[in-house]
Structures are given as structure tokens and as C-alpha cells.
Amino acid sequence: MLIGREKEIQELRQAYDSDESKFVAIFGRRRIGKTYLVREVFQDNFAFTYSGMAQASTKEQLQRFYLTLKSQGFKGGAYPNNWIEAFYMLEQYLEGLPEGKKVVFLDELPWMDGPKSSFMPAFENFWNAWASARKDILLIVCGSATSWMVKKILKNRGGLHNRLNNQIHLQPFNLHECELYAKSINLPLERQEIMEAYMVFGGIPFYWSLLNKSLSLPQNIDTLFFGRTPKLGNEFKELYSSLFKQSEPYLDIITALAKKKIGMTREEIITNANLATNGQLTKYLEDLENCGFIRRYQAIGSKTKNALYQLIDNFTLFYFKFMEGKKNTDANYWSKIQMASIFNTWCGLAFERICLLHSEQIKKALGISGVITTEYSWRTAATDEHSGAQIDLLIDRSDKAINLCEIKYSDGPYTIDKKYMENIRNKATLFRQLTKTRKGIALTMITSYGLVKNSYSMNNIHSQITADDLFMDA
Structure with missing residues (x-):
């Protein structure tokens, strides 16, 4: 059941109903619901769908791509040797299908673009030379590696420049949508509990889906973060490593921003994160902003160069406050601090962030x-x-x-x-x-x-x- 996403659903349906072939890119942070959105809208009625494999070689990606084609009806011969051959096989397969709109869904596209794979030229050729010339193709691509999606698809300066028809930046749920989602999965949460859950999880649907309706909210948070085998115990590291191939400078920036509530200027970030004063910082900040971890704003009376960058991601701030560098062995830690000053102070600061986000x-x-x-x-x-x-x-x-x-x-x-x-x-x-x-x-x-x-x-x-x-x- 889809909660919210009305605008995104409408965009996808309009693209499907078009008399022309359309190319749609969906991006957003890990766990935001990109794949779920596409599968729910089209009810798995795809002409072809493939999901890139994490940390796989180009040879392994090509083999899996070919086997997926075979499983969906392709009658071709040997494994493709490169992406040009792989996309040619996809063209042959699609040409053999009955008339009507054909939805091609390529999930986790960044993982297909391995070192020296020549994936992008082949992908560009597939769209420019074949799919866009037809009237029956809806090509949808997704990826959690937001920096890759922005650079290689949204701001492509090569063969895909200005070729994208729609870009959908999937955002976290707001409180209204979280309340609807909680009701849809029968979570017995009152609004204050939904608010406090939002302080921890933000509006990331996957995190909310892990909540057990038979447990109280504090018990759920204990189980997910502080238990013996917490499901989200390593989520912070996995989150940033999945979004950025070289996550260290991003984590340095996030760590610095976590120390100052109202944010920092570029110069303050460089000093506190111990970064070099080069053009890479602009890229890092843009990537973090595109992922929704930080926001850039101009305080009254300040010059553009003195813009502030503020950490606004609830999950990240929760991690730094209660998990980073702490060896907590108490499986009931969160339940025990509910009446403590550390919890009340944190709630006050987190409520301020929620107001900013709303x-x-x-x-x-x-x-x-x-x-x-x-x-x-x-x-x-x-x-x-x-x-x-x-x-x-x-x-x-x-x-x-x-x-x-x-x-x-x-x-x-x-x-x-x-x-x-x-x-x-x-x-x-x-x-x-x-x-x-x-x-x-x-x-x-x-x-x-x-x-x-x-x-x-x-x-x-x-x-x-x-x-x-x-x-x-x-």
C-alpha cells in the first residue's frame, strides 16, 4: 500500500500514458522507498527489470543481466562480452514483445557502472539510438548512490545531456505521512509517540517498517539499536558507504556539523573537518544536500559566501548523540532514560529540527x-x-x-x-x-x-x- 507520493505517482502514470518514449530517473537516499514506489505503481508489470549487484565485477553484472533476460523470455545465445552487446540483446528482446507500452526498470544503476566497464556509453546509446526513437518505451532508472545519479544522469554532460524527461527526487515522509503509515501497519502509536519516533528515524519508511506493534516505542528502539543483535546497529556506516564510494570526507563534514546546531560556513567546515581548500568541498556539500542530510541557508544580513550548512537528518543526529563512540552494553538503555535529563534535553533539540523540517x-x-x-x-x-x-x-x-x-x-x-x-x-x-x-x-x-x-x-x-x-x- 502506497502512502503519500501522490505527485510522484502522477508523474509516473503520465509518463506511461505518453504517446512518446520517456526516460525517468528516480533518486534519493537509501531506504527511502524508490524501488517500492515503482513496483507498486506498475504492480510488477514490467517488460524487463534488472537490479545492479553491489560490489560485483563487470563480468558478473553482465552474466546476471543476461540470465535475467533469459528468465524473462529472451531466446538469444551466449553471454554478452560487454554492455554494448548486453543492451543490444535487450533491444532484440523488447522488439519481440507484443504492441503496447513497455516498461524497462533498471534499479541500482550506479552499481552497474563498474571501473572500466564502459557502461555509460552503452547505456547512452541504448536510449539515444534505439529507445528514444520509438514510441513505446518507458525507461525508469533508480539509484541510492545519489552523487552518481546526479553527476552521471541528472547533470550528464555527455550523450544524456538534456535527454532526461522526468527526475523524481524522493523525499522522506513528513509527520502526516508517518501517521498514515503507522496506521496502515497497525502500529498503536499516539501523536507524541509518532513525534518521538520521528526524532529517531526521521521520515524513512524502511525504519518505520521495522517497528513491532507488540512492543512499546522505547522497547522497539532498544531492540533496533541497543539489543544484543540490533538490526540497525551498523546502519549509519552502511548508509553513508552505500551513498558515496569514498565516504570518508562526507563523514568528516557530517561529524563537524553535528557539533554546531545552527550550522557552519564553508570556512568553518574546512577548519573543523580538516579538509583541503579545493573545489571538492562544493561537490561534497552538494551531494549531502541532495541526499537530504544537510541544508544550505542564508542568515539575515549575511553575504552569499557566508551561507551556513546545517545538519538536519534526524537519524544521523540520533546516532551521534547516543551511539557514536559509546560502548553501550545495556539492551534496555532507551527504556531506562525516558525520564532522564539527557532524554528531555535531546527531545527539545530534536523538536526544533522537526519544526524546521515542517x-x-x-x-x-x-x-x-x-x-x-x-x-x-x-x-x-x-x-x-x-x-x-x-x-x-x-x-x-x-x-x-x-x-x-x-x-x-x-x-x-x-x-x-x-x-x-x-x-x-x-x-x-x-x-x-x-x-x-x-x-x-x-x-x-x-x-x-x-x-x-x-x-x-x-x-x-x-x-x-x-x-x-x-x-x-x-
Whole structure:
């Protein structure tokens, strides 16, 4: 059963219904559901489908490609010696099929492109010289190695330049989609539990599929990460090694960014990750951004060259906080820390990230969905003139207003007292003073369960957002 993905489903169906041959590329991080999407949309009604093999030689790939062709009805002879011959066999097989649209699905395409395999010229020739000249081929390619997909397919400067008809960047589920998915597999989770699961797994469908409905959420997390044989114990290393052939510099960047909540400039990344000052950093950052691990944003008043790169992947941040460098032998660790300060502090920070990732839902709740915005955190260090300040989330709007958002995660309605109200006002004053913004500042509270009604919440807060608002379908 497909949850969400309405836009992607529509794109695939439109490509199938076209009177011309179409070439579609689907990319996204590991475990995001690329293969599942294609198989569900077409119900396995493929003219031909093949999935590249990890760490296989070109000879092994060609042998498996040929055997797959044979299993699906090809009557040809000997094994192909190269990819040119392999794709020629595919052409012969497809030409022998009855009239009608023929869906060719090549999964994990990057794995087929081995060293000195000459895969790409053969693949380009298959599409350019044969498939695109027909009217009955829908070619769909997928790959978890996002950097390869972007370089070799989306931004190809060779034979596939401008030949791609559709590109689908599959994104993680939002809270609304996670709630729908949890219900579809009968997980008895309330919204607070879904929120806390999202803090760990993000919106990666595969991780959610591992949850056992007979266990509580803390028990599930113990089993998956802290048990004797945890299913996701090595997921972090496998995740990055599957996406990037040389994962070390990417991990160095991620490790550096994990240390600073609001993000770092390029110069700070170079210093903290101990990287060379060359053009490779741009590629690394673009790859990480395409995978959804980081985001690039411009803080108010800063120059383009001082853009910040912020780590936003929930699973990665969970790993660094509770697993990296820790030899935890307690199989019930997560269950035991549920009332501890380390858990409560982490929930507060993770809730801030969730709000950032659900800015469209926040905008919808505020009634500003149609307004162009930029979202970012803001911090200034203490000086002799002021005590410094940190703002959780700023929504900088094109209609000459800024929502200054304070984010609080708690088990019940949050109470604003005199001291806290003064703190918010001081932040707003300092922000206006240092940024010299002339926009109106609207004080906005984002909380788990709303605010306790008192003079401060009713007379000083311009708008309130609750966790329920983040579950909207925006």
C-alpha cells in the first residue's frame, strides 16, 4: 500500500500514458522507498527489470543481466562480452514483445557502472539510438548512490545531456505521512509517540517498517539499536558507504556539523573537518544536500559566501548523540532514560529540527502558505554590551514581517512567566538592533500542547502553533 507520493505517482502514470518514449530517473537516499514506489505503481508489470549487484565485477553484472533476460523470455545465445552487446540483446528482446507500452526498470544503476566497464556509453546509446526513437518505451532508472545519479544522469554532460524527461527526487515522509503509515501497519502509536519516533528515524519508511506493534516505542528502539543483535546497529556506516564510494570526507563534514546546531560556513567546515581548500568541498556539500542530510541557508544580513550548512537528518543526529563512540552494553538503555535529563534535553533539540523540517505546515497554520519565506536559526555571542541571544526559528517573510518562533517541547501545556516573557522581548530587541531589520516582528510560540492561558500568553504572543499543526497535510 502506497502512502503519500501522490505527485510522484502522477508523474509516473503520465509518463506511461505518453504517446512518446520517456526516460525517468528516480533518486534519493537509501531506504527511502524508490524501488517500492515503482513496483507498486506498475504492480510488477514490467517488460524487463534488472537490479545492479553491489560490489560485483563487470563480468558478473553482465552474466546476471543476461540470465535475467533469459528468465524473462529472451531466446538469444551466449553471454554478452560487454554492455554494448548486453543492451543490444535487450533491444532484440523488447522488439519481440507484443504492441503496447513497455516498461524497462533498471534499479541500482550506479552499481552497474563498474571501473572500466564502459557502461555509460552503452547505456547512452541504448536510449539515444534505439529507445528514444520509438514510441513505446518507458525507461525508469533508480539509484541510492545519489552523487552518481546526479553527476552521471541528472547533470550528464555527455550523450544524456538534456535527454532526461522526468527526475523524481524522493523525499522522506513528513509527520502526516508517518501517521498514515503507522496506521496502515497497525502500529498503536499516539501523536507524541509518532513525534518521538520521528526524532529517531526521521521520515524513512524502511525504519518505520521495522517497528513491532507488540512492543512499546522505547522497547522497539532498544531492540533496533541497543539489543544484543540490533538490526540497525551498523546502519549509519552502511548508509553513508552505500551513498558515496569514498565516504570518508562526507563523514568528516557530517561529524563537524553535528557539533554546531545552527550550522557552519564553508570556512568553518574546512577548519573543523580538516579538509583541503579545493573545489571538492562544493561537490561534497552538494551531494549531502541532495541526499537530504544537510541544508544550505542564508542568515539575515549575511553575504552569499557566508551561507551556513546545517545538519538536519534526524537519524544521523540520533546516532551521534547516543551511539557514536559509546560502548553501550545495556539492551534496555532507551527504556531506562525516558525520564532522564539527557532524554528531555535531546527531545527539545530534536523538536526544533522537526519544526524546521515542517516549515510548510507551520506556514499553513499561520495562514501564510502563499508567502515566500526563508527559515533559519539565529545566534549572537555575548559581548560587553549585551548577554547574547539565541532564537530557535525565524521565518523571514517577503511581506515585510518576521515570525520569531520560540519552540518548547513538554508533556503538557507550557507556561510563560514574567522572566521568560522578558527573555523573549530581549531577544526580539537584540535581533532588531543587530540585524537592523525594519520588518515587523511577530512573536510566535510552537509547543507540544499549547500554552497555559495567562496575561503573558494572551497579551504578548501573536500566534501559537501546536504539535498537532505539524501533522497537517501541507
